[in-house]
Amino acid sequence: MTKDHLNVQDGAMVQRRMPRVEELSRLLRPAPIVGDGTERRLRRAASIADLRSIARRRTPRAVFDYVDGAADGELSLRRARDAFARLEFTPTVLRDVSSVDPGRDILGRRSTLPFALAPTGFTRMMHHEGERAVAAVAQQVGIPYTLSTMGTTTIEDVAAAAPGGRTWFQLYLWRDRAPAKDLVQRAVDAGYDTLLLTVDTPVSGARLRDVHNGLTIPPALSLRTFVDGALHPHWWFNLLTTDPLRFANLELAGGTVAELINRVFDPALTMADVEWLRGIWPGKLVIKGIQSVDDARRVVDAGADAVLLSNHGGRQLDRAPVPLELVPPVVDAVGDRAEVFVDTGITHGADIVAAVALGARAALVGRAYLYGLMAGGRRGVVQAVEILAAEIVRTLQLLGVTSADELRPAHVRLRPQA
Ligand SMILES: Cc1cc2nc3c(=O)[nH]c(=O)nc-3n(C[C@H](O)[C@H](O)[C@H](O)COP(=O)(O)O)c2cc1C
Numbered sequence: 001m002t003k004d005h006l007n008v009q010d011g012a013m014v015q016r017r018m019p020r021v022e023e024l025s026r027l028l029r030p031a032p033i034v035g036d037g038t039e040r041r042l043r044r045a046a047s048i049a050d051l052r053s054i055a056r057r058r059t060p061r062a063v064f065d066y067v068d069g070a071a072d073g074e075l076s077l078r079r080a081r082d083a084f085a086r087l088e089f090t091p092t093v094l095r096d097v098s099s100v101d102p103g104r105d106i107l108g109r110r111s112t113l114p115f116a117l118a119p120t121g122f123t124r125m126m127h128h129e130g131e132r133a134v135a136a137v138a139q140q141v142g143i144p145y146t147l148s149t150m151g152t153t154t155i156e157d158v159a160a161a162a163p164g165g166r167t168w169f170q171l172y173l174w175r176d177r178a179p180a181k182d183l184v185q186r187a188v189d190a191g192y193d194t195l196l197l198t199v200d201t202p203v204s205g206a207r208l209r210d211v212h213n214g215l216t217i218p219p220a221l222s223l224r225t226f227v228d229g230a231l232h233p234h235w236w237f238n239l240l241t242t243d244p245l246r247f248a249n250l251e252l253a254g255g256t257v258a259e260l261i262n263r264v265f266d267p268a269l270t271m272a273d274v275e276w277l278r279g280i281w282p283g284k285l286v287i288k289g290i291q292s293v294d295d296a297r298r299v300v301d302a303g304a305d306a307v308l309l310s311n312h313g314g315r316q317l318d319r320a321p322v323p324l325e326l327v328p329p330v331v332d333a334v335g336d337r338a339e340v341f342v343d344t345g346i347t348h349g350a351d352i353v354a355a356v357a358l359g360a361r362a363a364l365v366g367r368a369y370l371y372g373l374m375a376g377g378r379r380g381v382v383q384a385v386e387i388l389a390a391e392i393v394r395t396l397q398l399l400g401v402t403s404a405d406e407l408r409p410a411h412v413r414l415r416p417q418a
Helices: 021-027 037-043 048-058 061-068 075-085 130-141 155-161 177-189 208-213 223-231 233-241 257-264 271-280 293-301 323-334 349-357 367-399
Strands: 087-089 104-106 109-111 115-117 145-147 167-171 194-198 284-290 306-309 339-342 362-365 412-414
Touching: 037 048, 037 367, 048 061, 048 367, 061 208, 061 223, 061 367, 075 087, 075 323, 075 349, 087 349, 087 367, 115 130, 115 145, 130 145, 130 155, 130 367, 145 155, 155 167, 155 177, 167 177, 177 271, 194 271, 208 257, 223 233, 271 284, 271 293, 284 293, 293 306, 293 323, 306 323, 323 339, 323 349, 349 362, 349 367, 349 412, 362 367
Parallel strands: 115 362, 145 167, 167 194, 194 284, 284 306, 306 339, 339 362
Antiparallel strands: 087 412, 104 109
């Protein structure tokens, strides 16, 4: 075939004409004009990555980086995400998947979706609607929400924002046990049914972005933050015209993130403390931040009802094990005595489906809902949860299974690294 043969003129093959007006009017279906800016922004977001982009534009740099960043070279986080990206599903076809149930029993209660919302500190800094908004969305959807010890809303106010919902409390133990005991009692009185003890924080990880940005909590007014204020006036306006940003559940003066964390965390925490907590906490106990099979065994021996395989979203030890890869061996070791949860790096519903297929009872998500919160407050959190829910349901259907409970290790494999 010669070059001339390939170079056929368009006109030789296609007869052109003028379009008729009726044809054009049928095509022109203008989208309804949405007056509310938040609504308009959120409508266009089809993925957690889209919410992240909006969040980046809507919040001051230091706040966005505090959420988005991780420790040191951020390798723990990157590797966790890479592991999800390397997954390969094995679908089955010709099954009736017209109706699927993505729900899951988590620590004795049904959750409508196979994930819970992870504890995140300083949540009202991300958006003034803060923890109340996140807890209310979780309650409406029917999934658990975890309030952090470093939260900016009280234990009681969060419970009141999600009546009938399932609220969990995340505990840091610090040198003086008395305030921790007090918090545990308040969580019992307010009806929290599950306690997560975080154990991957003997000291703060090195969050370099926070150091570079000079982030303090509450944010301090400096020349840099003043300039930033001009770029994000709505954020500063909301910060300054709502309840002052403070740790709602503990007496702590402000400072840099590392200073605050190091003041709270107890580097002398041991297994005896897990046993002590087991003795005073009547509900379900989850140990958060487990990163080896041996430790999973030890905390289950000490009375934990579940282990959360997590490296804190890559915010503590860099080059930590990839939590997802620990799921199969930890399920093998303790799965008959305890539930196994996993977090770190989840940005898509398919990540959660894969985690469950590998044996996790459920996943927890942190940044995914925070991006939604920063992008649009409560409505942004709704959007984040809806995006993940739709992705989970679609993935189950494409896999040819009718419920999350049907997922098995055969549905997924971790492709070896290239
Ligand atoms: C902004 C932010 C604040 C966090 N604060 C806490 C906290 O106060 N206590 C805690 O146990 N974990 C905290 N975490 C870790 C999360 O609970 C969770 O382990 C992590 O976000 C999971 O990774 P992902 O963000 O990639 O989903 C925080 C995470 C982020 C992103």
